[in-house]
Amino acid sequence: MLDKVIVGSEEWCSFPTFNIPAIKARVDSGAKTSALHAVNIIPFDKDGEKWVKFDVNPLQNNGKTIISCEAKVVDKRIVKSSSGSRESRYVIRTNIVLNEASWEIEVTLTNRDSMGYRMLLGREAMSGRILVDPEKNFLLGQPTTEKLEEYYNKSKSDKKGLRIGLLASNPELYSNKRIIEAGELRGHEMHFLNLKYCYMKLDANQPEIHYRGGRVLNDFDAVIPRIRPSMTYYGCALTRHFESLKVFSLNSSTAIAQSRDKLYSLQLLLNNGVDIPTTGFANSPLDTNDLIKMVGGSPLIVKLLEGTQGKGVVLAETKKAAESVINAFKSLNANILVQEFIKEADGKDLRLFVVDGKVVATIQREAIPGEFRANIHLGGTATVIKPTIEEKRIAIKAAKAMNLKVAGVDIIRSAKGPLLLEVNSSPGLEGIEGATNKDVAGEMIKAIEKHFNYK
Known part of the structure; x- marks a missing residue:
């Protein structure tokens, strides 16, 4: 007992491995596991092992002091907080220094902005x-x-590079990890900002964006919005608020919003001279027969306007099937598009990735044999292909018409020539980088550098 250190209910400690010389800890023998405040938690692989990158704000109510860390993951477990909520957390091991004594402890990583202490020292770390x-x-x-x-x-x-936030929902998604990695490799300070953790203060004199726990996001140079369809409304509002604070957004809120409106985006493309498959839209089921004739009859494609890519898409192979599907959707007051079926495409389409007015990579996507594919990519194999000059022209023109600096442009080859299917404002990187071995994420970072004349 004489060898044990007597401590109070709160003490200062340090983590030399992470270059954290002082952090205030709550000493809590009622908690089993220790916890360290961490944000921008990004998992990655290193020498075949799972590691994690994270940022620590070691001082309470000070979001500007940031220590970037990385550590090997020893576990990922469900932890019950003092409030009773359950959270999945990464677990790491590191040395803690307390009263000049040093020993290894297990620590879970979690956002403790809403708590009174950046560090919680649990009984497992104190034992003995x-x-x-x-x-x-x-x-x-x-x-x-x-x-x-x-x-x-x-x-x-001493700070170099730009401070860039990635607005998204899943830090473990390949595309998000690659963008963070590409930015860091080019010397920028990258931060993953979970859309759900951000909230806005609308004020004429001092508008702000806060992060969970009250951290004010007031010092970003740029943001890269990657908004999932279910978060479109809130994500665009948040992006718009960043823009009002003079933060550069790689894709603007207006461009993202109009790209998610399938009907409006098709009208914009047509107004800018971009060809699409013949498409029909109607409000009343009484016009079903003429709607079917208008797009060339069956087979045809029926798409829900509110559907996400690859979902809410039905192939109606006969006129009777088309009438049944259209009337079923209409009975639910669902807005739909009907579109001619391009049979000669044979289950293939092209994805051209456009960044800052240039096609930086192209793949051909082919559906898995036997699976339905209707003028839209539903999965399968991806191969490298060289687009024609006309296909590149269409992709660039489409991205410009939508005012998107980053776009995944889907084109189908028909007997009438290349037709544009869809423009995606948050295109995935895994398939196209894997097939082409091109650094598409790096091209996105370069587009931000170009805006700032960064060298």
């Missing part, structure tokens, strides 16, 4: 080493304000 006097605080001393400034007040002139 520490006794707690809950009536006392800082029995081991605490750093002065001047000392903390000395530790963390690094000159901003």
